Amino acid sequence: MKEKKIREKGSKKKLREFFVENVGIVLDKDILGKVAGKSEWGRRVRELRNEEGMNIVTHNDRSDLKPGQYLLVNLKPLPAFDRGISKETRAFVLDRNGFTCQMCGAAAGEPHPYDANRKTRLHLGHIIDKSMGGNDDANNLRAICSVCNEGASNLTLNRPQAIKLLAQIRRAPSADQIDVLKWIIKKFPEQTKKILEE
Numbered sequence: 001m002k003e004k005k006i007r008e009k010g011s012k013k014k015l016r017e018f019f020v021e022n023v024g025i026v027l028d029k030d031i032l033g034k035v036a037g038k039s040e041w042g043r044r045v046r047e048l049r050n051e052e053g054m055n056i057v058t059h060n061d062r063s064d065l066k067p068g069q070y071l072l073v074n075l076k077p078l079p080a081f082d083r084g085i086s087k088e089t090r091a092f093v094l095d096r097n098g099f100t101c102q103m104c105g106a107a108a109g110e111p112h113p114y115d116a117n118r119k120t121r122l123h124l125g126h127i128i129d130k131s132m133g134g135n136d137d138a139n140n141l142r143a144i145c146s147v148c149n150e151g152a153s154n155l156t157l158n159r160p161q162a163i164k165l166l167a168q169i170r171r172a173p174s175a176d177q178i179d180v181l182k183w184i185i186k187k188f189p190e191q192t193k194k195i196l197e198e
Contacts, residue, residue, distance in 0.1 A: 102125075
């Protein structure tokens with residue numbers, strides 16, 4: 001009888017199993033590199049997160065994590081990136097939307113306004129959900145942060161018009177109006193400078 005050749009596990013499979021065994025435990029890059037046994041362990045972690053929807057967070061998502069630390073929050077899979085959407089379309093939509101969530105206005109990489117322990121990570125969301133007949137065209141996609149995306153299943157919101165936003169800002173207390181002004185100046189420094197020079 002021939003001996004069965006034992007096939008070695010791939011680095012992605014090793015990492016997947018290691019994360020599952022250590023749910024809720026902060027893992028650092030050195031440990032993950034040893035587990036994977038390859039220098040491309042970082043790419044494999046991104047694949048687990050982006051393609052398989054594993055809820056792996058880093059310092060970009062949570063302020064309590066340091067660079068090089070990773071944490072599998074839970075075993076509930078997040079919606080994986082739709083592979084039908086090209087990198088070009090993704091880049092176009094994010095750029096068109098100013099790298100800000102089109103529901104809450106949070107900008108990529110900033111602390112999230114609704115959860116200060118998380119940095120804003122943007123995904124692409126469907127304006128009209130695929131389950132309701134939507135498609136993957138750029139005109140049906142928008143930037144949406146992970147916090148809003150978690151609560152946005154089959155939810156379609158229209159973007160507010162400028163006149164409505166201005167009406168809300170006018171009714172807000174002065175302190176809130178100043179916060180809005182600071183945010184606009186920070187988001188659009190060059191445009192603000194030009195306006196002030198006029």
